Amino acid sequence: MNPCEPTPPLRAVLIGASGRMGRAILSTAAQFPALCFVGAIASPHSAALGSDSGVVAGGAPNYLAVTGSLEALLPRAQVVIDFSAASATQGNLRACRLALKPLLIGTTGFPSGLESEFAAAAREIPLLIAPNTSPGVTLLTELTRIAARALPGFTAGITETHHREKRDAPSGTALSLAAAIGVETPIASVREGEVIGEHTVRFAGPGEELVLTHRALARDIFARGALTAALWLSSRPAGRYQMRDVMGFKTVT
Numbered sequence: 001m002n003p004c005e006p007t008p009p010l011r012a013v014l015i016g017a018s019g020r021m022g023r024a025i026l027s028t029a030a031q032f033p034a035l036c037f038v039g040a041i042a043s044p045h046s047a048a049l050g051s052d053s054g055v056v057a058g059g060a061p062n063y064l065a066v067t068g069s070l071e072a073l074l075p076r077a078q079v080v081i082d083f084s085a086a087s088a089t090q091g092n093l094r095a096c097r098l099a100l101k102p103l104l105i106g107t108t109g110f111p112s113g114l115e116s117e118f119a120a121a122a123r124e125i126p127l128l129i130a131p132n133t134s135p136g137v138t139l140l141t142e143l144t145r146i147a148a149r150a151l152p153g154f155t156a157g158i159t160e161t162h163h164r165e166k167r168d169a170p171s172g173t174a175l176s177l178a179a180a181i182g183v184e185t186p187i188a189s190v191r192e193g194e195v196i197g198e199h200t201v202r203f204a205g206p207g208e209e210l211v212l213t214h215r216a217l218a219r220d221i222f223a224r225g226a227l228t229a230a231l232w233l234s235s236r237p238a239g240r241y242q243m244r245d246v247m248g249f250k251t252v253t
């Protein structure tokens with residue numbers, strides 16, 4: 001290939017294009033010229049069906065209409081980004097597995113019974129399950145993992161706060177923080193106002209307390225993280241990945 005020839009952008013399909021996260025991803029995509037969207041999916045009954053997805057995202061037209069069928073778009077896709085609804089996760093996973101397309105699942109709240117399907121799919125496609133795509137939370141999770149190992153006599157607790165429309169509780173991020181601690185950990189969930197996302201992990205020991213907090217101040221932190229992760233995932237072999245892999249963290253297991 002001529003070395004001066006520009007590399008064509010990675011062709012991505014976005015599921016959940018009309019939602020809060022989908023709109024943030026579409027708005028942020030201009031910062032990622034290495035990736036372009038060839039599909040913008042909403043629910044089959046979405047009020048956004050047929051609308052220009054750029055306009056739905058609050059920007060200029062991008063001449064990509066919102067549609068309701070993932071299968072029709074998969075042949076052209078090189079990576080699929082899912083920020084939709086937990087009820088759609090299994091169907092999206094099955095479709096991407098059948099079409100052998102890399103899949104980033106940013107959606108949270110799906111049933112834990114999907115675990116064996118995730119494992120089976122990850123033997124055939126690159127699969128990134130990312131309940132939080134922000135770099136700050138990815139680091140918080142690693143710091144939590146380190147603290148839990150380093151402070152074995154301490155008790156841990158997690159508090160998460162999100163906007164009132166968030167469907168799942170506890171948040172996927174809180175569950176992954178609890179998994180990083182590695183023992184049963186109480187999680188308090190608060191739903192109020194417009195809070196984008198706040199997570200606190202508190203370790204308490206005799207005479208001292210360690211408090212780790214992450215606050216999301218804008219949705220584009222998740223959007224930038226998702227687009228970075230999608231580019232990374234598209235060239236990986238089949239396997240199960242996490243955001244810590246995307247960021248290259250190799251601390252403790």
Ligand SMILES: NC(=O)c1ccc[n+]([C@@H]2O[C@H](COP(=O)([O-])OP(=O)(O)OC[C@H]3O[C@@H](n4cnc5c(N)ncnc54)[C@H](OP(=O)(O)O)[C@@H]3O)[C@@H](O)[C@H]2O)c1
Binds near residue numbers: 017018020083130222
């Ligand atoms: N990983 C992260 O960093 C991160 C960050 C924030 C949120 N999240 C998660 O991302 C998900 C979306 O959050 P959000 O706040 O954007 O939700 P939202 O505003 O409710 O948007 C949901 C989107 O999914 C679409 N949708 C619903 N059912 C669908 C189906 N069966 N098939 C295809 N599309 C469907 C909706 O379409 P219509 O409404 O137009 O019908 C809409 O576009 C949630 O699970 C949330 O917890 C993850």
